[in-house]
Amino acid sequence: MEETYIDSLDPEKLLQCPYDKNHQIRACRFPYHLIKCRKNHPDVANKLSTCPFNARHQVPQAEISHRISSCDDKSCIEQDVVNQGRNLGQETLAESTWQCPPCDEDWDKDLWEQTSTPFVSGTANYCGNNSPASNIVMEHKSNLASGMRVPKSLPYVLPWKNNGNAQ
Numbered sequence: 001m002e003e004t005y006i007d008s009l010d011p012e013k014l015l016q017c018p019y020d021k022n023h024q025i026r027a028c029r030f031p032y033h034l035i036k037c038r039k040n041h042p043d044v045a046n047k048l049s050t051c052p053f054n055a056r057h058q059v060p061q062a063e064i065s066h067r068i069s070s071c072d073d074k075s076c077i078e079q080d081v082v083n084q085g086r087n088l089g090q091e092t093l094a095e096s097t098w099q100c101p102p103c104d105e106d107w108d109k110d111l112w113e114q115t116s117t118p119f120v121s122g123t124a125n126y127c128g129n130n131s132p133a134s135n136i137v138m139e140h141k142s143n144l145a146s147g148m149r150v151p152k153s154l155p156y157v158l159p160w161k162n163n164g165n166a167q
Helices: 002-008 027-040 061-070 074-096 107-113
Strands: 014-016 024-026 048-050 058-060
Touching: 014 027, 024 027, 048 061, 058 061
Parallel strands: none
Antiparallel strands: 014 024, 048 058
16 A cells, blocks of 8 residues: 555656546646546546545546545545544634733724814915924925926917827
């Protein structure tokens, strides 16, 4: 049995395709080949069933119940289920003792205590009542040289647009 297990892990081992008996595929490529060959041979795919313990096992539908009871991979799955059941009981006990820490935040109170005015672009922004500079008006500064200003509107016809006439 141990020799069979080691042999099945060999990625270079050639396996026969269940859809086309002429196909010999390396074990490492076998799952990809099964998907491709299943699409290419839908008539054979309808007659085969997939083992629930290993998707590489494609058997005739009449033999699936025998395959389920005798599959070698079944023991691995059963062992995982047993281990999960043991761990689940321990995790539940650990989770049930946890308590939520107390929360000191009060968002409603923070909203009522907020005294600053909202920011509005393009308007003078006054400092809040609590700051030492509460009487100073904060004005918008421009990076343009003195004597220059930003136009208030765009020109009616932009000089680089020729109304669709190419020259």
